[in-house]
Amino acid sequence: MAAVAVAVRSVARSRGAFLLPASPGGPRPRAPLSWQSSGPSRGKKAKAALAALGALAAGGAGLAVALHASVAAYDVDLEPPHWPWDHGGLFTAMDHSSVRRGYQVYRQVCSACHSMRFLAFRNLVGVTHTEDEAKALAAEFEVQDGPDKDGNMFMRPCILTDCFPSPYPNSEAAKAANNGALPPDLSVIIKARERGEDYVFSLLTSYCDPPAGVTMEEGLYYNPYFPGEAIAMAPPIYDEIIEYEDGTPATMSQIAKDVCTFLRWASEPEHDVRKRMGLKAMLIGSMLLPLFYYLNRHKWAVLKSRKIVYRPPTK
Numbered sequence: 001m002a003a004v005a006v007a008v009r010s011v012a013r014s015r016g017a018f019l020l021p022a023s024p025g026g027p028r029p030r031a032p033l034s035w036q037s038s039g040p041s042r043g044k045k046a047k048a049a050l051a052a053l054g055a056l057a058a059g060g061a062g063l064a065v066a067l068h069a070s071v072a073a074y075d076v077d078l079e080p081p082h083w084p085w086d087h088g089g090l091f092t093a094m095d096h097s098s099v100r101r102g103y104q105v106y107r108q109v110c111s112a113c114h115s116m117r118f119l120a121f122r123n124l125v126g127v128t129h130t131e132d133e134a135k136a137l138a139a140e141f142e143v144q145d146g147p148d149k150d151g152n153m154f155m156r157p158c159i160l161t162d163c164f165p166s167p168y169p170n171s172e173a174a175k176a177a178n179n180g181a182l183p184p185d186l187s188v189i190i191k192a193r194e195r196g197e198d199y200v201f202s203l204l205t206s207y208c209d210p211p212a213g214v215t216m217e218e219g220l221y222y223n224p225y226f227p228g229e230a231i232a233m234a235p236p237i238y239d240e241i242i243e244y245e246d247g248t249p250a251t252m253s254q255i256a257k258d259v260c261t262f263l264r265w266a267s268e269p270e271h272d273v274r275k276r277m278g279l280k281a282m283l284i285g286s287m288l289l290p291l292f293y294y295l296n297r298h299k300w301a302v303l304k305s306r307k308i309v310y311r312p313p314t315k
């Protein structure tokens with residue numbers, strides 16, 4: 001076998017490169033030079049055509065996407081504006097009188113449908129109400145407790161350590177009372193929704209008539225900020241729906257602002273402490289920074305300014 005292969009190769013070599021190329025990358029028969037210089041080679045032409053085709057395909061795809069997006073009707077929910085919250089700044093605390101008014105709004109309006117299971121009456125003490133006021137607020141509600149020594153459950157007024165009672169015994173009852181829609185628990189709603197209080201404020205104040213040609217189903221209301229624009233919550237607030245105990249004029253936007261501030265505090269009770277800690281950390285950090293810089297330079301000065309010299313051995 002080996003002898004045959006050697007023979008074939010030697011024949012090939014003797015006949016030039018026509019039978020078998022001597023080496024795969026070796027010399028190939030050349031095309032006449034005059035043809036080469038007359039214009040771009042075939043390969044170049046094909047490449048240019050391919051590039052044109054690619055550009056056309058990409059452009060077409062881009063146009064299709066743009067046209068599709070311009071007529072898509074599913075993603076037209078409004079982006080809520082940035083409202084100037086008192087607590088929106090880097091170093092600004094919650095407006096506690098607003099939080100207090102917000103509790104009043106929740107108590108008198110929202111608590112008819114929405115629970116706030118994770119908030120207890122004791123949380124209000126020192127934030128919005130005094131201890132005695134909070135005790136009085138708690139005593140307005142009753143909870144089931146027990147069993148007593150005869151094994152019976154009984155009702156008693158709420159105390160400070162009780163959580164806010166829910167308006168419905170369970171979520172099925174809540175749905176049944178609200179046209180099949182479940183009013184979400186509001187304890188952490190500000191953190192549970194994108195854009196937090198900006199969104200909730202816009203939602204509460206932006207009910208309006210549906211645009212021409214849009215008909216709402218029974219029990220749904222048009223609201224441009226709600227995803228899908230049809231919300232099962234009837235407009236909950238309007239001017240003068242409540243009377244503030246501190247005499248603040250109860251306009252619709254005032255009520256919405258106060259309840260949103262209250263809900264922000266409920267979602268993030270550590271808000272003020274967090275910002276105060278941040279301020280302290282920045283102050284102390286800014287004092288320590290020059291010190292650390294100096295220390296760093298001091299410690300490294302010896303290493304960074306040393307010189308290593310090679311002294312060849314002398315005989």
Ligand code: HEC
Pocket residue numbers: 105106109110111112113114178181182183184189193200204226230231232233234236237259
């Ligand atoms: C009559 C009952 C009722 C009252 C009163 C009410 N809500 Fe609602 N709320 C609902 C229902 C039902 C839903 C669920 C809507 C849906 O999923 O379509 C809802 C949903 C919400 C949502 C969630 C929207 C979302 O993005 O999912 C927020 C926030 C909210 N309500 C805030 C409030 C506030 C604040 C108040 C008081 C000012 C209030 N609601 C009063 C019934 C009510």
